[in-house]
Amino acid sequence: MPAPRDTATTIDRLLAAARRVEEVDSTSLWARRAIEAGEASENGALFVAATQTGGRGRLGRAWASPEGGLWTTLAHPIPPERHDALVDGLGLRVGAACLTTIRETLAAAGADPNRVRLKWPNDVLIDGRKTLGALTEVVRAGGRAWALIGVGVNANNALDDLPDDVRAHATTLRDALRAPVDLERLLRTLVTHLLTALARDGADALSLRAARASLHGVGTTYTVTLPDGARVEGVLEGLNRDGLPLLRTREGAYVPPRIAELGAMEA
Numbered sequence: 001m002p003a004p005r006d007t008a009t010t011i012d013r014l015l016a017a018a019r020r021v022e023e024v025d026s027t028s029l030w031a032r033r034a035i036e037a038g039e040a041s042e043n044g045a046l047f048v049a050a051t052q053t054g055g056r057g058r059l060g061r062a063w064a065s066p067e068g069g070l071w072t073t074l075a076h077p078i079p080p081e082r083h084d085a086l087v088d089g090l091g092l093r094v095g096a097a098c099l100t101t102i103r104e105t106l107a108a109a110g111a112d113p114n115r116v117r118l119k120w121p122n123d124v125l126i127d128g129r130k131t132l133g134a135l136t137e138v139v140r141a142g143g144r145a146w147a148l149i150g151v152g153v154n155a156n157n158a159l160d161d162l163p164d165d166v167r168a169h170a171t172t173l174r175d176a177l178r179a180p181v182d183l184e185r186l187l188r189t190l191v192t193h194l195l196t197a198l199a200r201d202g203a204d205a206l207s208l209r210a211a212r213a214s215l216h217g218v219g220t221t222y223t224v225t226l227p228d229g230a231r232v233e234g235v236l237e238g239l240n241r242d243g244l245p246l247l248r249t250r251e252g253a254y255v256p257p258r259i260a261e262l263g264a265m266e267a
Contacts, residue, residue, distance in 0.1 A: 010043075011191055014074075015184075018046040025054035027073035028135060028150035035075060036141045045075045046191065052152075068157030068174075070183055073150040074191065076198050078138070083145055087138055089203035091258065092243030094136050094149055095122035096207035097193035099214055102132055102153075102173075104189055109177045117216035120245050120262060125216055129171035130154070149194055156180045203243040212239050217264060222247060224254075225261040232256065 024030050027047040034040045034047070049072075052065035065071045078086055095118055102124045103113035117125045124132035135150040154162075154172040162170055173181045200207065217236050224232040224247065234247030234254050245262060247254045256262065 007192070007195060010195060011188060014044060014046045014191060015188060017041065018048050020048045020050075022050045024049040024052060026052055026150070027071055028137065028148050029054070031073045031075045031148050031150075032139055035139060035146050038142055040075050040146070042077060044077060047073045047075070048187065065152060066157045066161035068155060068161075069172075070151070070153040070155045070186055070190070072152075072187065072190070073148055074194050076147045076149070078145040078147055080144075082201075085201035086147065086198065088201070089207070089243055090147065090197070091121045091136050092203050092211060092239075093197035093200055093207045094134050094194065095120070095124075096210040097197040098122060098124050098132050098134050098151060098190070099210060100193050101186070101190045102126065103214075105173060105181060105186060106177065109179065109181070111177055114214075115176070116214060118211050118214050119216040120211075120239070121243075121258070126171050126173075126176045128216070130169055131171055131173060131176070147198065149198075151190060151194075153186065153190075155183060155186060203241065208239065208241070208243055211243060215239060220264050222262050222264055224256045225263065226256070227259055236262075 027049050031040070031045065031047045034045065051067050052071050099116060099118045103116045106116060106126070107113045115127050117128070119125055122134040122136070123130055132151065132153045137148045139146050139148055154170055156174045157172055159167050159170065159172060159175060197207065215238060218238060219235065221233065221235050224234070226232070232249060232254060234249035237246045237248050240246045240255055244255050244258065247256070
């Protein structure tokens with residue numbers, strides 16, 4: 001379905017004004033610096049790098065970002081009257097947007113989109129291997145709040161360019177499709193779905209439905225690591241109405257906090 005005219009105009013403007021560099025430490029850190037310096041447009045801004053030297057993922061993990069991938073951050077100003085509604089459930093909506101982006105990319109290439117799954121909260125897998133990771137943050141500067149959505153996609157980069165410990169659990173769009181993808185088309189598709197996610201509130205029904213339908217690891221035993229280091233073991237049954245994992249433990253149903261770490265048990 002094509003984007004509405006006003007949304008399409010916003011997408012065209014963001015892409016035309018996108019800041020692009022060959023190399024940066026992190027597109028999200030770059031976006032944060034631009035916001036703090038008052039250099040980001042009040043209508044939002046897009047930051048794109050060919051490579052990142054200090055890319056980071058959820059919980060501060062390093063994210064390898066070699067040439068050929070898509071490394072980008074969308075900076076979106078949050079209207080004060082929408083702050084709570086926009087921020088609540090944003091991670092779920094971003095995950096669903098990224099999931100849809102990769103599904104559509106496979107479908108456009110004639111591949112089966114059902115190969116694409118969402119690993120909570122916002123990693124996207126193809127055939128069980130990580131292809132996309134997203135990091136959502138809220139920052140404040142100049143008296144206003146901004147949503148920063150950093151997305152890294154293993155697109156046309158070579159698997160051999162990834163660290164050994166990452167390569168074993170990753171894939172690229174090029175490898176999955178046996179052909180390179182158009183990075184500009186991929187970026188446009190991603191931005192389109194991210195803007196849709198930002199226009200919605202909370203854990204909306206469409207995002208929740210998409211995430212549930214493609215949730216990775218249902219029926220798998222996971223260990224939840226809590227911020228204080230405590231661990232809880234349970235079988236993943238799905239997502240609750242807030243988009244959080246629902247596990248079945250020996251004591252009954254359990255929903256971990258958003259900042260918990262969810263790791264599958266080794267077979």
